[in-house]
Amino acid sequence: MEIFGDMGELAAEKHVEYILSVEKKKDSFESVVMEHLRMNGAYWGLTTLDLLGKLHAVDVDQIVSWIIKCQHDSGGFGGNIGHDPHVLYTLSAVQVLALFDKLDVLDIEKVSTYVAGLQNEDGSFSGDMWGEIDTRFSYIAICCLSLLHRLDKINVENAVSYIVSCKNLDGGFGCMPGGESHAGQIFCCVGALAITGALHHIDKDLLGWWLCERQVKSGGLNGRPEKLPDVCYSWWVLSSLIMIDRVHWINKEKLVKYILDCQDLDNGGISDRPDDAVDVYHTYFGVAGLSLLEYTGLKAIDPAYALPVDVVNRIFIGRQSKKES
Amino acid sequence: MASSSSDEEFRQWIPFRQRPEWSDVKPLPQDDGPSPVVPIAYKDSFVETMDYFRALYHGDERSFRALSLTSEAIQLNPGNYTVWHFRRLILEALEVDLQNELDFTEAVARGNSKNYQLWHHRRWIAEKLGTIATSKELEFTRKILSLDAKHYHAWSHRQWVLQTLGGWDDELSYCDELLEEDIFNNSAWNQRYFVITNSPLHGGLKAMRTSEVSYTVKAVIAYPENESSWRYLRGLYKDDNHSWVNDAQVSSACLKVLSAKNNYVFALSTLLDLICHGFQPNQEFRDIVDALGTPDSDRQGSDLAKSICSVLERVDPIRANYWRWRRSKLSQAV
Numbered sequence: 001m002e003i004f005g006d007m008g009e010l011a012a013e014k015h016v017e018y019i020l021s022v023e024k025k026k027d028s029f030e031s032v033v034m035e036h037l038r039m040n041g042a043y044w045g046l047t048t049l050d051l052l053g054k055l056h057a058v059d060v061d062q063i064v065s066w067i068i069k070c071q072h073d074s075g076g077f078g079g080n081i082g083h084d085p086h087v088l089y090t091l092s093a094v095q096v097l098a099l100f101d102k103l104d105v106l107d108i109e110k111v112s113t114y115v116a117g118l119q120n121e122d123g124s125f126s127g128d129m130w131g132e133i134d135t136r137f138s139y140i141a142i143c144c145l146s147l148l149h150r151l152d153k154i155n156v157e158n159a160v161s162y163i164v165s166c167k168n169l170d171g172g173f174g175c176m177p178g179g180e181s182h183a184g185q186i187f188c189c190v191g192a193l194a195i196t197g198a199l200h201h202i203d204k205d206l207l208g209w210w211l212c213e214r215q216v217k218s219g220g221l222n223g224r225p226e227k228l229p230d231v232c233y234s235w236w237v238l239s240s241l242i243m244i245d246r247v248h249w250i251n252k253e254k255l256v257k258y259i260l261d262c263q264d265l266d267n268g269g270i271s272d273r274p275d276d277a278v279d280v281y282h283t284y285f286g287v288a289g290l291s292l293l294e295y296t297g298l299k300a301i302d303p304a305y306a307l308p309v310d311v312v313n314r315i316f317i318g319r320q321s322k323k324e325s
Numbered sequence: 326m327a328s329s330s331s332d333e334e335f336r337q338w339i340p341f342r343q344r345p346e347w348s349d350v351k352p353l354p355q356d357d358g359p360s361p362v363v364p365i366a367y368k369d370s371f372v373e374t375m376d377y378f379r380a381l382y383h384g385d386e387r388s389f390r391a392l393s394l395t396s397e398a399i400q401l402n403p404g405n406y407t408v409w410h411f412r413r414l415i416l417e418a419l420e421v422d423l424q425n426e427l428d429f430t431e432a433v434a435r436g437n438s439k440n441y442q443l444w445h446h447r448r449w450i451a452e453k454l455g456t457i458a459t460s461k462e463l464e465f466t467r468k469i470l471s472l473d474a475k476h477y478h479a480w481s482h483r484q485w486v487l488q489t490l491g492g493w494d495d496e497l498s499y500c501d502e503l504l505e506e507d508i509f510n511n512s513a514w515n516q517r518y519f520v521i522t523n524s525p526l527h528g529g530l531k532a533m534r535t536s537e538v539s540y541t542v543k544a545v546i547a548y549p550e551n552e553s554s555w556r557y558l559r560g561l562y563k564d565d566n567h568s569w570v571n572d573a574q575v576s577s578a579c580l581k582v583l584s585a586k587n588n589y590v591f592a593l594s595t596l597l598d599l600i601c602h603g604f605q606p607n608q609e610f611r612d613i614v615d616a617l618g619t620p621d622s623d624r625q626g627s628d629l630a631k632s633i634c635s636v637l638e639r640v641d642p643i644r645a646n647y648w649r650w651r652r653s654k655l656s657q658a659v
């Protein structure tokens with residue numbers, strides 16, 4: 001197995017080791033910026049482990065009790081203990097609990113009331129009580145409420161029409177009406193429309209072409225015209241293409257090779273571009289991207305909920321195996 | 326950086342426990358919980374600053390020293406939204422002149438301008454200041470965009486300013502300026518579309534179409550590989566396919582690019598779209614597409630659209646599946 005050197009393969013074990021030991025050097029900028037978004041870090045790291053089939057390597061009870069401590073009186077979650085609630089971290093908390101099949105520890109009424117309370121009259125969503133509005137928050141709120149089976153708490157029709165108002169002439173979506181199309185925002189808008197059963201608002205052929213134009217010669221994907229490719233866009237672009245059923249329009253082999261080229265084969269982890277420094281965020285998006293590309297040995301991930309397919313099925317189809325036993 | 330007063334505090338960092346004005350505060354440490362997932366070792370100065378911050382935050386102390394503490398905490402980690410929230414509460418309570426706050430955000434932006442909290446804070450200030458902030462906000466975003474012309478946050482902020490506070494007068498010429506610097510700047514093309522469709526000064530898309538089409542046709546002929554300008558040209562005929570198909574400027578721009586036989590993918594795909602929408606190509610178009618085909622490629626006879634798809638499949642191999650699909654759609658239509 002020492003012939004890893006020629007790219008070609010996913011260094012799965014190295015990535016597991018990397019995630020389990022994300023050891024922050026004391027003075028690194030990363031350790032400082034991670035403090036407030038630890039909940040996102042937990043989601044990225046743990047979902048990656050699950051896709052790699054290694055979720056059992058962590059202590060579930062410890063993580064669940066930490067997550068509960070991050071919950072605020074309002075029902076929302078902060079990025080860490082004692083931090084203010086924000087919808088970004090609330091979704092991550094719900095997603096991590098879903099991974100562990102522990103959604104039952106939540107007071108679902110309370111969490112969903114918090115999330116639903118962030119909807120504005122025009123259908124848009126704010127991220128927190130301070131009111132920053134962005135289509136990212138529309139996706140996050142809709143995804144979160146759907147996982148909790150509480151979409152009935154918001155005005156879905158208005159939520160959809162706000163997202164549609166952010167559609168551009170190229171078929172893509174921006175962060176607000178008039179905002180430039182951006183693959184990350186497109187994922188959010190397409191994901192929200194997929195979850196609410198409103199994909200008919202999308203011009204799939206036009207958007208599909210824009211998305212497949214994101215693939216550059218190296219095989220990687222960029223997020224906007226004339227920008228550099230980046231592993232995280234493997235997720236944003238690919239998942240969008242899958243949701244609108246146009247993923248066969250890109251060259252999958254070249255994209256797989258690009259992601260594999262971004263691995264740190266010595267210490268594990270995946271970076272944005274070949275030879276850059278790795279981080280948990282790009283490791284997650286790289287592995288998730290490969291999962292969408294049906295890479296051997298990885299669990300399948302759901303393109304809309306950004307959770308393993310078996311987790312999503314457990315939530316929406318039920319838990320036959322448990323009932324039977 | 327050195328000229329800003331808020332930075333002077335950072336030249337030599339003194340631990341809070343050694344500062345006399347903080348002796349009455351008992352620092353409150355972060356509880357990271359027992360979780361081993363993503364363990365974090367923090368830098369000392371960061372730990373101490375945040376411990377004092379938590380103490381004041383929990384005591385809800387909206388004072389001038391709390392304001393300066395938030396400045397330090399934001400400099401250490403501008404991504405911490407709780408610190409920004411608390412800063413706004415303090416600013417409101419102390420009724421501070423928000424003009425100074427604009428300077429503070431500019432100093433933070435010099436360190437890292439790609440930060441949601443910073444821009445949200447800036448919008449909050451501008452909203453409070455109202456139209457007296459308009460020119461400063463346009464100038465601020467212009468400064469950021471001069472360093473990174475595709476800066477997503479800066480563009481969002483600028484669009485918000487224009488729509489909320491106004492200041493449209495020079496916006497179209499600003500787009501000209503940016504496109505002159507970089508004709509491939511998709512953000513500037515997007516802004517151009519935003520201006521002609523939203524500005525109260527230009528009379529809307531239809532009124533602008535003639536002049537915009539001639540501007541854009543020049544752009545696509547000069548740089549035919551530019552995805553953004555081709556998409557913009559198409560956007561000028563939004564909800565009006567009839568005018569698009571029948572405007573000779575569009576088809577002759579395609580013809581011109583195809584004759585040069587260089588970087589013609591977008592010209593060819595535009596011609597394909599035109600044909601799919603009813604454009605009747607003359608012999609000149611057929612001859613030019615024939616000239617782009619390889620000698621051994623099967624002659625499609627009269628079906629120009631199919632020949633176009635074959636050429637595109639060959640010259641744009643990474644998207645070969647897309648062009649094959651376009652071709653299969655043509656046969657379905659027959």
Ligand SMILES: [Zn+2]
Pocket residue numbers: 230231232233272282
């Ligand atoms: Zn990235």
